[in-house]
Amino acid sequence: MKDNTIDTKDDKLLELKDVRTSFYTREGEVKAVDGVSFSIRRGEVVGLVGESGCGKSVTSLSIMRLVPQPAGEIISGEILFKNENLLEKSEEEMRQLRGDRISMILQDPMVSLNQLLTVGYQLGEPLKYHNKVTGSLKDMCIDILRKVRVPSPESRINNYPFEFSGGMCQRALIGMGIANAPDLLIADEPTTALDVSVQAQILKLMRDIQRESNASVILITHDLACVAQICSRVMVMYAGKIVEKAPIKTFYKNPAHPYSIGLIESVPVLGRRSKRLYSIEGHPPNLLDPPSGCRFAPRCAKAKKICFESYPPQIALEEGHDVSCWLYSGD
Amino acid sequence: MQGYILKRIIIAAFTIFLVVSVVFFIFRMGAADPVAIMLPPDATPKDARILTEKFGLDKPLIVQYWNFIKRAGHGNFGLSFRYTEPALKVLFARLPATIQLGLVAFFAAVVIGLFIGIISAVKPDSLIDRFGRGFALAGMSLPTFWVGIMLILFLGVTLRWLPIAGRGSPLHFIMPAFCLSLYPIALITRLARSSMLDALKSDYVLMARIKGVPEFNVILLHAFRNACISLVTVIFSIFGYLILGSVVVETIFSWPGIGRLVIESFFARDYPVVQIFVLFVTFVVVTLNLIVDIVYAYIDPRIRYR
Amino acid sequence: MWRIWLFKRNRPGKKNDISSGKKVRLKIPYLGFTCLALFFFAVIFADVISPYDPYEGDLINITLPPFWQDGGTTAHLLGTDMLGRDVLSRLIHGSRISFLISVGCISFYGSIGVILGLISGFFGGKTDMFIMRLTDFWMSLPGIIVLFMLASVYGPSAKTLILTFGIMGWPNYARIVRGECLSLRERDFVRLARVAGCGNLRIMLSHIFPNIMNTIIIVATIDVGGIIVLTATMSFLGLGTQPPSCDWGLMLAEGRQYITYAWWLVTFPGVAIVVAVLGFNLTGDWIREIFDPKQKLR
Numbered sequence: 028m029k030d031n032t033i034d035t036k037d038d039k040l041l042e043l044k045d046v047r048t049s050f051y052t053r054e055g056e057v058k059a060v061d062g063v064s065f066s067i068r069r070g071e072v073v074g075l076v077g078e079s080g081c082g083k084s085v086t087s088l089s090i091m092r093l094v095p096q097p098a099g100e101i102i103s104g105e106i107l108f109k110n111e112n113l114l115e116k117s118e119e120e121m122r123q124l125r126g127d128r129i130s131m132i133l134q135d136p137m138v139s140l141n142q143l144l145t146v147g148y149q150l151g152e153p154l155k156y157h158n159k160v161t162g163s164l165k166d167m168c169i170d171i172l173r174k175v176r177v178p179s180p181e182s183r184i185n186n187y188p189f190e191f192s193g194g195m196c197q198r199a200l201i202g203m204g205i206a207n208a209p210d211l212l213i214a215d216e217p218t219t220a221l222d223v224s225v226q227a228q229i230l231k232l233m234r235d236i237q238r239e240s241n242a243s244v245i246l247i248t249h250d251l252a253c254v255a256q257i258c259s260r261v262m263v264m265y266a267g268k269i270v271e272k273a274p275i276k277t278f279y280k281n282p283a284h285p286y287s288i289g290l291i292e293s294v295p296v297l298g299r300r301s302k303r304l305y306s307i308e309g310h311p312p313n314l315l316d317p318p319s320g321c322r323f324a325p326r327c328a329k330a331k332k333i334c335f336e337s338y339p340p341q342i343a344l345e346e347g348h349d350v351s352c353w354l355y356s357g358d
Numbered sequence: 359m360q361g362y363i364l365k366r367i368i369i370a371a372f373t374i375f376l377v378v379s380v381v382f383f384i385f386r387m388g389a390a391d392p393v394a395i396m397l398p399p400d401a402t403p404k405d406a407r408i409l410t411e412k413f414g415l416d417k418p419l420i421v422q423y424w425n426f427i428k429r430a431g432h433g434n435f436g437l438s439f440r441y442t443e444p445a446l447k448v449l450f451a452r453l454p455a456t457i458q459l460g461l462v463a464f465f466a467a468v469v470i471g472l473f474i475g476i477i478s479a480v481k482p483d484s485l486i487d488r489f490g491r492g493f494a495l496a497g498m499s500l501p502t503f504w505v506g507i508m509l510i511l512f513l514g515v516t517l518r519w520l521p522i523a524g525r526g527s528p529l530h531f532i533m534p535a536f537c538l539s540l541y542p543i544a545l546i547t548r549l550a551r552s553s554m555l556d557a558l559k560s561d562y563v564l565m566a567r568i569k570g571v572p573e574f575n576v577i578l579l580h581a582f583r584n585a586c587i588s589l590v591t592v593i594f595s596i597f598g599y600l601i602l603g604s605v606v607v608e609t610i611f612s613w614p615g616i617g618r619l620v621i622e623s624f625f626a627r628d629y630p631v632v633q634i635f636v637l638f639v640t641f642v643v644v645t646l647n648l649i650v651d652i653v654y655a656y657i658d659p660r661i662r663y664r
Numbered sequence: 665m666w667r668i669w670l671f672k673r674n675r676p677g678k679k680n681d682i683s684s685g686k687k688v689r690l691k692i693p694y695l696g697f698t699c700l701a702l703f704f705f706a707v708i709f710a711d712v713i714s715p716y717d718p719y720e721g722d723l724i725n726i727t728l729p730p731f732w733q734d735g736g737t738t739a740h741l742l743g744t745d746m747l748g749r750d751v752l753s754r755l756i757h758g759s760r761i762s763f764l765i766s767v768g769c770i771s772f773y774g775s776i777g778v779i780l781g782l783i784s785g786f787f788g789g790k791t792d793m794f795i796m797r798l799t800d801f802w803m804s805l806p807g808i809i810v811l812f813m814l815a816s817v818y819g820p821s822a823k824t825l826i827l828t829f830g831i832m833g834w835p836n837y838a839r840i841v842r843g844e845c846l847s848l849r850e851r852d853f854v855r856l857a858r859v860a861g862c863g864n865l866r867i868m869l870s871h872i873f874p875n876i877m878n879t880i881i882i883v884a885t886i887d888v889g890g891i892i893v894l895t896a897t898m899s900f901l902g903l904g905t906q907p908p909s910c911d912w913g914l915m916l917a918e919g920r921q922y923i924t925y926a927w928w929l930v931t932f933p934g935v936a937i938v939v940a941v942l943g944f945n946l947t948g949d950w951i952r953e954i955f956d957p958k959q960k961l962r
Contacts, residue, residue: 093567095559097482126570133565141562143583143659153569187659203569373801384813499941501893503900504934507916507923511931515924601806606897610920621901624812632816636809647804 039107040243041090041211042066046104048082048089057314059085061267062104067211072237072244074254074275076290077264080311083247086264087213091131092121108211126153130209134216136196140188146172146199147184153206171202176232194225198232205236212237213245218253230256251294255279260347263287266311266322268338273348283350285327321353329354363652370648377640381633382426435637436630440623445630449616449638455525456615459607460600462535467542467596472589475550479558480577490547497544502603506537506610523612534611538603542596549592553585560584587658594650601639696946699939706759714753715740718910721747727926743928745919751928754910755936761911762940765826766891770884772830777837778880782872784838785845786864792842799835807832807894815903822905825898829891840883844876882952889944896937912937 048060060082067073075083088094089101092113106113108129113121130153133139141149150168154160160167165184172180175198188196197217204212214233218226234257237244246258254261254275261278263271263286271284282288289307309326312318321327324334331353339353429435435445478487513533514522521530557563558581566576605617612618616635623631706713721744728744729736730751736743742751784795811828818824848854849872857867896913898904905911907918912933919929 091568093564122570122572124570125568131568133561133568135561138561139565141566141580141584143587143657144579152566152571156570156572156575189660200565203565381813384817495942495945499889499938499945501896501934501937501941503897503913504916504930504937507920507930508934511923511927515927598804598806602808602897605808605901609901620812624815625902629816632812636812639806639809643804643806 038069039066040069040071040109042105042107043086043090044105044107046086046089046106047102048085048094048099049102050099052098055315058267058317059099059314060089061314061317063264063267063269064104065262065269065272067243067245069210069243070241071260072234072246072258073260073262074258075245075247075262075264076249076251076254078249078311080314081264082267082314083264084215087131087215087245087247090213091125091129093125123157126203126209127157127159127207128209129211129213130204130207131213131215132197132200132204132217135220136193136200137188137220139200140196142188145185145187146191147186149188150184150199150203150206153203157207159207171206172199174205174236175199175202176228177202193221194229197221197225197229201229201232201236205240205242208240209242211243211245213247215247216249217246218250219248226253233257251290263290266317267314268322268351270323270352271348271350273350277345277348283344283348283355284323284352285329285354286323289326321351362655366648366651370644373644374641377644378427378430378637379423381636381640382423430637435634438623438631439628440626440631441628445634448631449619449634452614452616452619455613456604456608456617458531459534459538459613459615460597460604463539463542463600463603464596466535466539467546468593471543471546472550475547476554476577476582478547478551479554482555487551490551494544494548494551497540498548500540502537502541503606503610505540506533506607509533509537510610525614530611534607534613537610538600538607541599541603545596545599546589546592550585550589553588554581557581557585583657587654590650590653590657594646597646598643601643691950693946693950696943696950699943700947701943703759703763703940703943706756707763710756710760714756716750716753718749718754718757719908721745721749723748727922727929729926730928742932743926745915745929746922746926749910751915751932754915755912755932758910758912758915758933758936759940761822761905761909762892762895762937765822765895765905766888768826769829769833769891770887772826773833774837774880774884776830777834778841778876780834781838781841782845785842786849786867786872788846788849795838796842799838802832803835805832811898811903820903820906822909822911825895825904829894833887836887837880837883840879841876844879845872848872848875878955882948882955885944885951886948889941889948892937892940892944896933 042064043066044064046060046063047058050057050059063082063086075086077083085094085099088099090106090108090113092101094101101114104114108124113124116124140146147165147168150171151160151164154164154167169180169184172183177183177195177198183191183195188199191199197220201217204214217233218229221229230253233244233246236242237257244257246254248254258275260272260274262269263284265286271278271282271287273283278287279291282291286307289305292305293307295304307326312322312325318324318335320333320335320337321330321339324330327334334353339351339356341349341351342355343349344355433446437443438445438448441448474486474490474493477484478490481487510522510533513520520533521527522533524530558577560581562584563576563580566580567573571580601617604615605621607613608615608617609621616638620632620635623629623635725740725744726746726748728740730743731738731741740750740752742755744750745754780795784792807828810832811825814824814828818827854867854871857871862871895904895911896916899909899911899913900917902917905914907914915933916930919926919933922929
């Protein structure tokens with residue numbers, strides 16, 4: 028048996044190795060995730076950043092093996108969770124992991140909850156189906172609501188989702204996610220559908236819960252501000268591939284990949300005067316037929332000839348900081 | 359919730375009253391002079407006058423209307439011209455036969471249709487799905503009355519396996535029941551499949567799977583329950599189809615129900631029977647709509663809380 | 665173990681039909697197109713391709729079987745009916761009747777439905793509520809009731825049929841149009857038109873209406889199939905077109921008495937109905953798939 032539980036510093040909870048997921052549509056094969064590799068340690072909060080359509084959500088669905096079928100398909104690669112390859116597990120084994128050891132929070136809380144069932148019932152499902160019920164299921168659900176700071180949980184438990192506000196729905200969703208204290212929590216744009224003031228509250232809630240349970244969190248978002256608040260590490264994704272991985276401070280101080288630089292520049296800063304808002308020129312490539320070189324090359328101001336020809340290898344800049352860019356290959 | 363139901367009942371009652379009035383005026387307006395129909399050809403004008411007085415047909419329209427409503431309240435809808443018995447009695451005598459066929463068709467539609475439709479949606483492109491879709495297309499494209507005639511041609515005339523008319527043994531029952539059920543089954547299959555497909559693509563189903571809910575519960579509790587909302591209306595619309603369907607099937611197979619009764623009565627100009635048929639059907643339809651509304655209130659909590 | 669089959673999800677890495685590239689392209693309904701082509705060919709060229717006059721009977725050659733059976737001739741390919749009229753000619757002309765009645769009905773109640781739907785969806789509020797309640801009520805009434813009542817007053821005929829369908833059919837269109845209207849109303853281009861000073865009528869006609877044309881066409885195409893069946897059914901019962909019309913339903917009613925020895929009289933008109941209906945249904949489904957943007961992925 029492999030001895031991998033001793034050294035907590037190298038303790039990889041989740042590791043993706045060259046994972047590829049595609050969708051087969053009328054127009055052809057859309058390579059949504061095209062060779063993604065990364066690892067997450069226990070207790071880490073990692074941000075997965077990128078614009079809409081870059082493959083962040085598909086990556087998370089691939090981890091949970093809930094890619095919409097029959098159109099979607101995980102083609103190759105390995106997803107190691109606690110050193111076991113998830114892609115080789117049976118459907119029943121996966122089902123037991125979902126909601127128990129790996130959990131996910133979706134984006135739009137109003138749509139993610141079943142409007143015909145009470146919130147209490149939906150909260151109880153992860154507990155019930157993983158045999159975690161000790162004592163009264165109802166009390167356990169009330170406790171969860173209390174933990175996610177929903178006021179008057181005793182009465183709220185019998186409410187239907189349409190009686191909850193957006194922020195409260197999101198809290199309920201978070202509650203469902205943490206009900207069984209999972210090892211890995213994937214939060215897919217948890218704040219995008221909410222008002223700004225509520226966003227801050229939700230982020231704070233997530234940070235507190237994470238500190239308490241020491242779960243690993245993958246925070247998927249396109250909002251760099253969210254990332255700055257609770258993540259310790261950042262991964263940048265573009266057109267189905269990961270282009271940069273860095274610890275949070277390094278990322279904001281010395282972003283390496285031109286796309287990352289562009290992202291940071293795009294965030295308007297209060298007080299800074301400029302004639303127009305900065306935005307990255309062009310748009311992401313069509314994933315039906317991605318270019319063979321670096322995918323960001325057409326939009327990159329510093330692109331060289333080799334950038335259009337072949338895909339840059341992953342280069343380690345310093346401890347924990349990797350980037351896939353030809354700019355850093357020579358030096 | 360009580361208020362909602364009460365409001366619905368009041369609307370239903372009002373609707374029935376409205377339709378009864380409309381029916382009265384239309385039949386008085388257009389129907390040929392009922393007295394002329396009833397009398398033998400050699401009757402004298404005096405006979406005509408006696409009958410007219412007897413039926414109160416000489417009084418002003420408003421008085422006739424009022425009498426009509428009064429009598430309707432007591433369940434008296436006039437005498438059938440053909441049978442010289444109360445029209446209501448004539449109708450009810452033939453009702454059980456129709457109900458027999460109708461109920462079978464309804465339950466077959468719901469049970470078979472839902473079953474195939476759901477499985478079709480859960481396993482797209484499987485054999486059941488392809489069979490289901492083909493069957494649904496056939497059922498909705500083939501006209502009921504032609505299917506009936508073809509069945510008679512093959513099973514009755516050519517092969518002589520089944521009797522082609524009347525009611526009596528279970529064998530008499532097979533063809534009419536099958537014929538009547540075809541369209542409803544096809545309809546429900548198609549709609550169950552499409553609503554389930556939509557439900558299965560939704561975020562709340564994804565969420566349920568994320569929580570580790572077993573697939574069986576995901577399909578039944580989450581997907582199906584939400585699909586039900588659009589299905590309930592369709593299921594009750596089958597009753598609407600069954601009215602015309604019964605008329606057609608009963609005519610073709612000489613099945614002694616109210617469908618065949620009304621066609622015969624119409625061509626025999628026995629208007630009281632046609633009238634009572636119209637009233638009866640309207641009453642049933644309005645009541646069914648009321649039931650649908652109540653069922654909805656139970657299934658969909660959003661309606662209750664408005 | 666049926667559970668395993670029912671709930672099975674594909675293992676990663678194993679290719680299913682979709683990933684091996686097979687079943688993804690949009691299926692073209694060849695059958696539907698063929699049927700539709702046949703139907704319209706008959707409608708347009710009825711006078712030219714029909715071998716005989718559909719209303720003239722040859723009393724010497726009554727109830728001849730189709731040409732491949734004993735006693736049949738190639739002069740009457742599908743046989744003759746009880747009055748000696750050529751079945752094939754009657755079928756061909758019958759398509760015209762079906763088509764004309766359908767078009768007549770749909771134009772009639774389609775217009776009413778679209779207008780009411782536009783008003784309802786555009787103005788909203790009490791008008792909308794009233795019209796919607798009306799459609800609710802109307803849709804639940806079985807059409808045959810209205811047909812009985814109208815037929816009692818005006819006598820059964822093709823005109824009464826069109827009138828009945830016209831009265832019964834508008835709620836569906838009103839509903840659909842209203843739904844589209846409601847969503848379009850909030851779209852930016854409508855708001856811009858308003859800001860530019862367009863009056864209500866102008867917005868309805870030039871902005872909203874063109875956008876709902878798609879949906880209307882889809883619904884109308886599928887509707888034609890339904891009307892053809894209903895016309896045939898009512899005519900069969902005697903409540904629709906009257907003799908000597910060569911409506912398919914009527915042909916079936918007339919032929920029914922001879923079912924024991926003249927099977928062709930009840931088979932071919934039915935086949936004609938099925939061909940016509942399949943044509944419209946399959947084509948309508950295909951059009952709907954093309955225009956529905958949600959159906960990008962299977």
